[in-house]
Amino acid sequence: MSKTTDALLEGTGRFFDDRLRVARPTRAFLRKIFPDHWSFLLGEIALYSFIILLLTGTFLTFFFQPSMTEVVYHGAYTPLRGVRMSEAYASTLNISFDVRGGLLMRQIHHWAALLFVAAIMVHMLRIFFTGAYRKPREFNWLIGITIFTFAIFEGLFGYSLPDDLLSGTGLKITQGVLQSIPIVGTYGSFFLFGGEFPGHLIIPRLYIIHVLLIPALLLALISAHLFLMFHQKHTQFPGKGRTNANVIGAPMYPYFMIKTGAFFLFIFAVLALLSTFAQINPIWLFGPYNPSGITAGSQPDFYMGALEGALRIMPPWEWNVFGHTLAFNVFIPALVPLGIIFGGGALWPFLEQWITGDRREHHVLDRPRNAATRTGIGMAAVTFYGVLWLEGANDIIAHQLQIPLFTLTWIARFAVILGPIIAYWVTKRICLGLQRKDAHLLEHGVETGIIRQLPTGEYVELTRPVDEDMRAVLEYNRVGAPQLTGPPTDADGVPSPGARSPLGRTRTRLDRVITEGIPVEADGHGNGHGDGHGNGHAAPAAVTAGEQEGGRPAGPGPDQGGADGGDTAAH
């Protein structure tokens, strides 16, 4: 560095430190270690999509008029000249055809919105399947689910703003669903729309919710999400030297900083490229909203597909009781399927903790195969959501595959229930099979392809032990090895009274299901150490948080070795 640069940096540094005393915390920040894995980038995709949404969205607000006042269009798009339309629609046409770069910004905004939600979904799946939501990260899991919920509403409201035929139809469906909710639905709809649909208030109202209220909430939640991730440090996958008591990777400065900056630019580049060549939401083709008009084969943005599918497969159940209408055919599909996924997702970490009694901190991730039941449940949820999502496009699928529409709907009605069950079972079998394969590798080593004839005339294939890196990965947190399993017992192995109650018995039974796995034989022949006994670097040293309040006392047995060795060491 040159003398002037030095002086400049020194001056700047002193200016801030004199006032803020930040040398030490900033140094710690620069040296913060970030573990590396491609799947850790999924959350970053969501974060950077959000930033791009803020940037492009701000640009759009300079030109968009959130008004339902009727105007006659005189802009650049000739086919619609002279047509009466809302100012919202006219200004969206102006952004597209009369503002330089307006179309590009609009398309980047829309693509980024899709990427934002998609990245959140995949990120959450990664968190779930690797068990990253476990203690101490339950807060961040709940914040994430809240962000996901807001993101969907944010997308729906933004999509409704241009007041084109498609978005108006989407808004009408939203209104119909809201109106169906028992007791409060009609009032809710009248309060949201300022009267009957469509009225003149809904677009200005959705606009302020879309550009201020939800973005502010998202910004706050995302900040909290990042702060907690930073404070609790990132999780890492099992590997040589990686334990519950350390974090291995590259430092924030300069490595992570440049890499993540490059990733932001890369996402921006991909979104710009998509927006250059892949047209999205060409509202000028749909025309202004008119309550009498609709097009066949219209589709919402992808994240609304599951709701749409749920509405489509629901049988026509409706009750009229005591002078009131209960529209099960609308509010059940609107609330229940996503309620199961979001509510179930929010409860799962606590349910799992209660069932297994595992209240340790977890900083090393599970390989999905090693948590067969959890992975099975996750795949069941994915299948449930996937069937609903596909059914949201049933008209298009029926048309493309030449299947009668009603047949397809009936298939979906069964598939939405049977599919998750089959997915659970198949996934669990696959996971257990993979565990068996890993156990085989650990016990017998890697096949070399070399055949040797023994003096007795017998042929055997030589194997070599798995190397250190692989052993660390394969051995980590194998069910049957370093898990806290079995029902809660006292020192003599007698089950506690709580464990004998119906609830306790259910818990024990669920525990047996949840911890089902292929054990690695403790004295595995071939390679010696099997389950990490005395195998310091590979053994998961659990860091416990003070007391294990309510935690089940570690039962006697050979199972405890790996995990609890570290446990006691931490005290």
Place this chain on the structure above:
Amino acid sequence: MQGSGEQFPPGDGAEELPEPRAPHRVIGTPPPARARTLLEAPPQEERQPAERWLPAEPSNRDQAKRAERVVAALFILSMLASIGFIAAYIGLEVGSVGATATSNLWLGLSMSVAFGALAVGAVIWVRYLMPNVDLTEARKPLASSRQERAEFEETFTEGAEASGFVKRPLVRRTLIAATIPLAVAPIVLLRDLGPAPGTSLRHTVWRRGMRLLVFGPNTPLRPADFAIPGQMITVVPDGYEDNQDALAKATTIILKFAPGQLKPPTVMNWTVDGIVAYSKICTHVGCPVALYEQTTHHILCPCHQSTFDAARGAKVIFGPAARPLPQLPLTTDAAGFLVAASDYHEPVGPSFWERG
């Protein structure tokens, strides 16, 4: 420190040593890091430089040399693309579909290259110009120690006692009593977001004698103008053809049937010469039911595929809708045009709690 009113010389953050910074006392060989320090600390005691954390050179120098040129080339490409973006903004006008397409292509392409080249360059920089490191940071248990918790508890209890919140129930209870209406107030404030529904969802603007106008051209219709069985057209109430709030409920479809095709529960008195009128607003969630299949007389809602049999009072054949489309009573006026005989006899559109 504040209380003493002592003024520290600028550039000195240390509390213990309010001495001017210069000159440095140098004992022994000054550490190499000293010359490059960003935040010159006061010479409290001679700091031994920490062991190097990061190597200064990449492991493969030849590769680094090649990578350096590639990175520089990519950064220059990004620079040119950014200049191209500005040029495309200035040089390419919009204002027609073709011009917008051209502008979008060049703006988007240059933007993609500008970002993309910078991104790829930066990744190569990290990969090949920086030394590979794998560093370990210790992870402490997240929970506080027992002592820290105990200290917190003491502090909290002391504060609670000092505040008297526990031992003065009058204050406590009246405070709680005060917050409840305060929390309700903002909810009450939202009351004027919209009017109460009243019975507005039960009616449309259709009245006895109101003409049916063909949607689009907005012309009235005589039964003879609509004589071919198998047709379906959308009609709107005369005088409301541009009123979106009215149309959201009142939009109607009329269908023509050959004699004998219409079956119960269609109300025959409400038809004119085999012309029957149904609400176009789906009874599921309110999309316009726009698709009609002549041969089967099925009306299909494109949103969620609720299917209604037009020849049988629009009863539900398939899909999530629970109720038939309401039928609009038709008749003709003195001039022979199709008119409504009354409003719909039941609420149109999706279900709601008060519908009954």
